[in-house]
Amino acid sequence: MRPKYIGILTAAIVGVLAGALGHATWDRMRPAPAPAVVTARVPVTVASFDRAGGNPALQRASAKTEAGTNFTYEYVPPKSEALQPIYQAASEGNFLQKLHEIKAIDGLFMLPASIKFVTAECKSPDAFYAPATNEVVLCYETIQVLTKQAEAMKAAGTLEEEFPHQYVLANLRFILLHETGHALIRLLDLPTTGREEDAVDQLAVMLMQKFASVDESPRQVTENLRMAAHWFLQRAQGQYNLDAYADEHALGEQRYFNLQCLIYGRDPGKYLYIVTDGDLPAGRAERCPEEAQRVDHAWLRLLLPHVAPKFQMTEEKALRFFDQRERERRKNVESPYVR
Numbered sequence: 426m427r428p429k430y431i432g433i434l435t436a437a438i439v440g441v442l443a444g445a446l447g448h449a450t451w452d453r454m455r456p457a458p459a460p461a462v463v464t465a466r467v468p469v470t471v472a473s474f475d476r477a478g479g480n481p482a483l484q485r486a487s488a489k490t491e492a493g494t495n496f497t498y499e500y501v502p503p504k505s506e507a508l509q510p511i512y513q514a515a516s517e518g519n520f521l522q523k524l525h526e527i528k529a530i531d532g533l534f535m536l537p538a539s540i541k542f543v544t545a546e547c548k549s550p551d552a553f554y555a556p557a558t559n560e561v562v563l564c565y566e567t568i569q570v571l572t573k574q575a576e577a578m579k580a581a582g583t584l585e586e587e588f589p590h591q592y593v594l595a596n597l598r599f600i601l602l603h604e605t606g607h608a609l610i611r612l613l614d615l616p617t618t619g620r621e622e623d624a625v626d627q628l629a630v631m632l633m634q635k636f637a638s639v640d641e642s643p644r645q646v647t648e649n650l651r652m653a654a655h656w657f658l659q660r661a662q663g664q665y666n667l668d669a670y671a672d673e674h675a676l677g678e679q680r681y682f683n684l685q686c687l688i689y690g691r692d693p694g695k696y697l698y699i700v701t702d703g704d705l706p707a708g709r710a711e712r713c714p715e716e717a718q719r720v721d722h723a724w725l726r727l728l729l730p731h732v733a734p735k736f737q738m739t740e741e742k743a744l745r746f747f748d749q750r751e752r753e754r755r756k757n758v759e760s761p762y763v764r
Contacts, residue, residue, distance in 0.1 A: 491535075491733055491734045491735055492532055492733050492735045493532045493533050493534045493535050493536070493732070493733030493735070493736075494532065494534060494535060494536035494538070494539050494540075494733075495531055495532045495539060496527070496531045496532075496539060496540050496541070496542055497539050497540075497541045497542070498519075498521045498522055498541070498542045498543075499541060499542070499543045499544075500512060500515055500516035500520075500521075500543075500544050501543060501544065501545040501546070503545070503546035503565055504546060505546055505565075507569075508546055508565040508566070508569065511565045511568050511569060512544070512565060515544050515565075515568075516544075520544070521542045521544065521563075521601075524597075524598055524601065525636065525637060525638045526598060526602055526632045526633060526636040526637065527542070527601060527602075527605070529632075529636040530605075530632070530636065532733070533732055533733060533736060534609070534613070534728070534731050534732055534733065535731055535732070535733050535734075536612050536613070536731075537612055538559050538612065539559065540559055540560075540561060540605065540608045540612070541558070541559060541560045541561070542560075542561050542563070542601070543560050543561065543562045543563070544562075544563050544564075544565060545562055545563075545564060545565065546564065546565050546566070547562070547564035547565070547566055548566070549564070549566055550564060550566040550567040550569070550570045551564045551566070551567060552564060552567055552600045552601070552603075552604055553604060554604045554605075554607035554608045554611070556611050559608065559612065561601065561604045561605055561607075561608055562604075563597070563600065563601060563604075567597075567600070568593065568597065571592070571593045571596050571597070571656075572589065572593055574592075574659060575588065575589035575590075575592040575593055576589050578592070591648075591649070591652065592652050592655075594649075595648075595649035595650070595652040595653050596652060596653050596656050598633060598649065598653075599629050599633065599649075599650070599653035599656075600653075602628065602629035602632045602633065603625050603626060603628075603629045604625075605625075605628075605629075605632075606624065606625030606626075606628040606629060607621070607625055609628075609728070610624070610625070613727075613728075613731050615727050615728075616727075623680075623683065626680060626683060626684065627683075627687065627720045627724065628724055629653075630650060630684060630687045630688070630720075631720065631721055631724050633646060633649065633650055634646060634650070634691065635747050635750070637649075637754075639750060639753045639754050640754075641754060642754055642755070643695075643751060643754055643755060646754075647688055647696065650684060650688050651684075651685070651688065651699075651704075653684065654680070654681045654684040654685060654688075655681070657678070657680040657681040657684070658678065658681050682705060682706075682709065685699055685704050685705040686705060686709055686710070686712075686713040686716060686717070687713070687716070687717050687720060689705055689710055689713050689717075690710075690713030690714045690715070690716055690717030690718070691714075691717050693710070693713070693714055725740055725743060725744075726740070729743065
């Protein structure tokens with residue numbers, strides 16, 4: 426890996442602080458897992474997503490109630506010398522633990538077993554959920570490909586100096602949340618009536634919109650999602666065989682437009698440029714506000730019963746909390762000083 430790629434990757438990871446071949450290879454290379462710690466599932470009906478701030482007396486009272494199942498993390502040293510800089514940057518910076526959306530939901534749910542987040546060498550670009558070990562695995566090769574792709578895009582256009590950092594980080598956030606969605610569906614036995622890959626794409630969008638740092642403006646959150654959508658176009662082939670049509674994933678072009686629809690549908694007035702710039706056909710855009718609302722409502726209905734008793738809240742209050750976070754983002758961005 427050339428030095429400039431190492432620099433981009435390191436910036437992406439440090440910035441958080443301020444396929445089948447890969448899966449099979451990792452299964453062969455991974456150390457024997459420790460026995461899973463099973464947490465009894467406590468039935469709850471509603472939940473709170475606000476785990477910081479608030480009334481001190483209420484905080485002391487809530488400390489007596491049960492918290493959720495915490496995640497675990499591991500950075501597996503690669504055998505390839507070319508991947509060593511990626512491993513060092515990820516492990517030394519505690520990259521996984523510092524991703525804001527992952528941090529926000531760590532300990533939020535009552536899971537029958539902990540989810541383990543792993544970075545590892547896989548011999549090919551990949552990211553996946555391994556049900557047998559409850560592991561969400563991010564391959565170093567994926568980070569490598571994203572870094573090279575971002576640098577090539579910057580060299581080919583008039584993008585800003587920090588673009589490669591932003592592009593890599595935005596895509597890693599989406600990829601990990603997508604795979605976390607698979608883990609939650611399995612561990613919580615959540616129903617899906619359509620294609621699971623589409624469902625976890627939708628969840629990743631919702632988590633980035635709801636749980637992004639309040640230091641990110643709404644527009645920054647949106648641009649991060651649009652960069653993640655661009656990754657689908659980069660992987661699109663244009664012409665497909667029967668295997669592609671039969672795959673559990675939608676085609677790259679379809680996933681791209683689905684994400685654009687969810688972004689636009691959340692605030693059509695603010696994101697009208699997505700349609701006028703040609704990134705979303707007008708015919709699809711007409712139905713996106715209702716589609717985005719249904720997606721948010723469906724995932725809240727699915728997840729709220731599994732949130733730890735410590736964070737209980739009604740769905741109505743949860744929505745008000747998210748609205749408050751959105752207002753706080755706008756306020757922080759507009760403020761002349763750092764809050």
